[in-house]
Each structure stands twice: as structure tokens, then as C-alpha cells.
Amino acid sequence: MTRAVVIGAGIVGLTTGLALRRAGIDVVICEQAPEIRAAGAGLGLWANALAVFDELGIGEQVRAVGKPGEMYFHDPAGRLLDTPEFGVEDHRYLLVHRARLNDLLADAVGRENIRLDTGFREYEEHASHVEVRLSGGGKEEADVLVGADGTYSAVRAQLVPGTPAQEHPGHHAWRAVIPAADITVLRNRLVLGPNGCRGGYVRTHDGSVYWLVNQFQSPPLTGTRKQQALDRARHLEDAGEDGILTDLIDATPEELILHNQIMLVPPLPHWVSARVALAGDAAHAMSPHITAGATLGVEDAGLLGHLLGSTGDVSAALAAYEATVMPRYARAAELSATVEHSPSPQDFARHYAAFSHWMTTQPLRQLDESQVRA
Template sequence: MRAVVIGAGIVGLTTGLALRRAGAEVVICEQAPEIRAAGAGLGLWANALAVYDELGIGEQVRAIGKPSEMYFHDSAGRLLDTPEFGVEDHRYLLVHRAKLNDLLADAVGRENIRLGTGFLEYREHANHVAVTLSDGSTEEADVLVGADGAYSAVRAQLVPGTPAQEHVGHHAWRAVIPAAGITVLRNRLILGSHGCRGGYVRTHDGSVYWLVNQFKSPPLTGTRKQQAMERARHLEDEGEDGILADLIDATPEELILHNQIMVVPPLPHWVSARVALAGDSAHAMSPHITAGATLGIEDAAVLSHLLGSTGDVPAALAAYEAAQIPRYAHVAELSAAVEHSPTPAEFAHHYAAFSHWMITQRPRHLARNQVGA
């Protein structure tokens, strides 16, 4: 089997690696001139780590990450406890996106990645798909996987009229900086007022990742640093240690990333006979559940398992869609419960309920040891 994967982000690279482990010949096409990652820190939950274990790189992934826990506090510093859930429902691995991308690129084989090569269109035939690329070349394959993110060009052809949409009023600011001069003894994730949440976590190399998000934000004014500082005031009551504000203040303006959060509307289908979507191209949603990459990694594993277990590509893709669309309908319900929680305590409860479901209810195609060795 031969596969073309569009996009060399985390999901595209994981898809390429999983398909190679399943015996496929793979070429990954990336329109950027280099392997790079948008964003800063990234949380990988137990279900994503299980996929990487099954692909043989789990220990390498853990070596570039720091074990962390997702517990929330209110703006007065009080822990918002969720006694109905266990400690395992709060644990994740914090990694830097760029370092994970580099590790995955090495694992899949950089000779299998075509950089500076964007996607233009595909044409499906009875027994193959022909993919036209931005350099004028054409790749023929048994299957095409669009793992090209929320603004997916593959999705634009497969499911026309479904562009990424603004999650109105939802913005995020974040950065990774050295902790020099600021003592950060513990991680802290805070649920504040005015729809704000954020905090800071220590990374494996001694740096600190800070983030600030806001739902229903008023129109933005000022610099990125000023915008983040304004939201931080809703996260730390007077008399608190003010570490989040200190971290933001210490961050050079050019290192602060800001995003208007974009989402992909629910799609009527994810596949055709020889084309499939994976990751954010299929289901980009609000990052307040911090599981987009983890869920996309599951897509890669499910897809590769199904394709590796049969020579019937259309049947494998149909099974993939039948498994994943209902799963993501439930993800959307759980995510909405978190987003619309009326109090910080309820936000913490619904968040733990989501993570518990996610790590205990793996897709049925991912029973342990089912991903190709």
C-alpha cells in the first residue's frame, strides 16, 4: 500500500509513522520549507502516550516531556478538588511542540518528507488517487490523508463549504520562557472571572510555559503583552503571589503567541473512497480541553490500524469514519459542558469528567498491541 499524507504537523507525522509501521510506503508533503510547529507547550494524555508506546517511540517522547497534572485553582489560590475522579484522570505529559515534531520527523524518516510542497488537488480513480502538488508534480497512491489542520486544503475539496470558523470572542495568549529571576515552585492552573483561565507549568528543561485564555472577550486593544496582562488580573486576587503577571511581564513581546480560536464545524463525512481527514482538519475545536493533539494522534492510530488490516481501502476508510464521527460528537458534548460551566468548581468537575472518559474509553480499534509493530 502507498499513502500520501498532507501536513507534517504532529498528526501528519504520527499518521505517516503509524502507516509505515503497518507496512505502507508513505510520502508526507508539507507546504512549509522546514519542519516547524505553531504554538508552544502541548499536553499529551495517557491515550496518546499509549499510541506512541505501540509505535515504539514512547520512551523517546517521555524523554522530551515533563510529567504534569491538570488540577485547577480559583483566583484566591484554593484547589478546586474533584474527589470523584482519581489522580490518573489528571496526569499528562507536557512537551514542546517543536521538539515533538522533530522527534516524529526523525522517526518517520526525513527522506519520506517533501518540504516546500503544498497540496493543490486530488483526483480519485477506481484503484488509486492522484494528488497534484504545488511544484507541479503528481503523486499516485492507494490513499490520501489530509492532516493539514483547521484550514485544511484537503477538506476544502472533500467537504466543500466547511471553512474554519471563529469561536467568537475566544482568544489565547501563551509563551515558553526561561524561569530566570522568577521562582516557580509549583504548577498552577487558574479559573478566574470574566471568562478567563490560565496559569503556568514548568517544563522538563527548566523553562516555564504560561498561558491565558478568555471566552467572550471584549474587542482587543493594546499589544499582545498588554492584552495578556489585562486577562491575568482576573486570575490572581490581590494578595496572591502574582507569578503569572510576573511571567507575562518578563516575556519579550515577540515571544508571545496570540490566537483567535478557530473551530471546524461538524462535518457530514470525513472520507471518500480513497481520501480521509485526520486531526484538526476533521474536528478542530476549542483548545480549552487541551486534548486536540491527543485526539488527533488517536485518529492516526485508528486509521493506520484499519488500513493495515485489509487491502480494501474504501472499506477501511468507511470503518474509520463510522468509528470516529460518533466519538467526536460525544467529545463535542463533553467539551461544551466544560466551556459552559457556570462556576469554576463545575468547570473543574466537567474537565476531569472529560479526561476520565478520554483515557478510559479508547477507540475499540486501539486495544493494546493492535497498532502495527
């Protein structure tokens, strides 16, 4: 039986572990943290990710911990930035809570297959296997190693030296999930404003509210996280608007507000070797303004499971994986840049819909078994 070691028990690592197990591969997932946990709050999943979860037999469970939504944008006065050239299906996604999705995936993989408090140190490739050395002096021998260890991937550092995560200059994000409490939130609202600011709020499946604020080309930060978020929210609500975003930020305890300097992974010359592969943010961490990083990572996981389960030739399977995912991600990066550099909010809305249309109507194709045989 083929054996795999997956580094990282985030959403992509757990999905990779599940996809490999469903393909008949023996899997161990190593996570350096002492518990299964998720960095961040809400997470958007598009139809192509949900299709992967359906194939893995957990689609309905994933939908049960999420709330369907539609990604439409408004201006600060509340006017819809319409995109008539795209249909409703190009705007639909599922908002899930990261921690709940992680728990669901950990249960589906089998927690007995996850080793917590086990960090990755290095690997050594051999003709017949890869030796994975772990923290505390432990080691594992496997047929394949998958680095799903995120933006700051230690696996990537060895596989593709000299490619540390880079700051997306001036790009910051603030967000939180809070109970609605005394603030009435009757609808979801995502707003594109001046000064590179974007943000809004969406209701979650359990009655809470997820709010977020982003800014491109931000000036140097001053004040508390709450004050930083409030300063940007003022660009997103015209006088006379309901002020719900400001009220939600005001009502959020400082310690619940997450702030991130957005980090990117530079384009890589390769994602695989004969027995090692990168997946998700480890290979292609991208700006969250297109809400697609997790979806693209879930696609990576599904394809790895399909290819490695279709042949005993690990090297051929990984070569086919790289040949498929690298061009797709290069196109995703091009479309993401087009959205980011939109000259107006209306253009941003239109380019965003064009990206989601491309991503969901041209999902990562499943290769036929004959295409991955040596």
C-alpha cells in the same frame, strides 16, 4: 505494497506517516512549509495518546521530551477546586514542547519520506488510485490520501466543500515558553477566574516555564499582545497572591508571545471518501480549553495505521475509520461544550475531570481485522 500520501507534517501528519509505515505502507508526507516547524508552544498529551506512541515504538522517546503534570485547577485566591469523585489518573498528562515532538516524529518517520516546500493543490479519485496534484506541477499516485493539514485544511475544502474554519466568537488565547530566569516557580498553577478567564503556568522538562491565558467572550482587543495577556491575568490573581503569572508575562519579550483567535471546524457530514480521509484538526479542530486536540488527532493516526494495515481494501478501511471516529468526536464535542458553559469555576473543574476520565478510560478502540474486510 499500499502507497499513501499524507498532507501536512504537523504532529498528526507525522504520526499518521509513522503509523502507516509501521503497518507496512509506503508513505510520502508533503508539507507546504520549507521546514519542519510547530505553531504554538506547549502541548498536553493524555494517556490515550501515549498508548498510541507506545504501540508505534516511540513512547519512551516522547516521554523523554516531556514533563509529567496533573491538570488541577485553583481559584484566584489559590484554593484548589477539588474533584473528589475523580482519581489522580483522571488529571495526569504529559506536557511536551511542540517543536521537539515534531522533530522526534520527523526522525522516526524518516526525513527522506518528507517533502518540504510541497503544497497540496487538488486530488482526483479513480477506481484504483488517487492522483494528488502538488505545488510546482508535481503529482503523486497513491492508494490513499490523508489530509492532516490542520484547521484550514485544503484537503477538507475539496472533500467537504463549504466547511471553512469558523471563529469561536470572543475566544482568544495568549501563551509563551520562557526561561524561568529570576522568577522562582516552585509549582504548577492553573487558575479559573471571573469574566471567562483561565490561565496559569507549568514547568517544562528543561527548566523553562510555559504560561498561558485564555478568555471566553472577550471584549474587543486593544493594546499589545503583552498588555492583552496582562489585562486577563489580573482576573486570575487576587490581591496578596504571589503574582507569578503577571511576572512571567511581564518578563516575556513581546515577539515571543503567541496570540490566537480560536478557530473551530464545523461538524462535518463525512470524513472520508473511497480513497481520501481527514485526520486531526482537519476533521475536528476544537477549542483548546480541554487540551485534547492533539491527543484525539494522535488517536486518529493510530487507528488509520491499524485499519489500512489490516486489509488491502482501502475503501472498507476508511469506512470503518469514519464509523469509529465520528461518533467519538461528536461525544468529545458535547463534553467540551459542557466544560465551556460551566456556570462556575467549580463546575468547570468537575466537568473537565469528567471529560478527561471519559477520554482516557474509553480510548479509540482498535477494530479487529475481520471488521474491515469487504
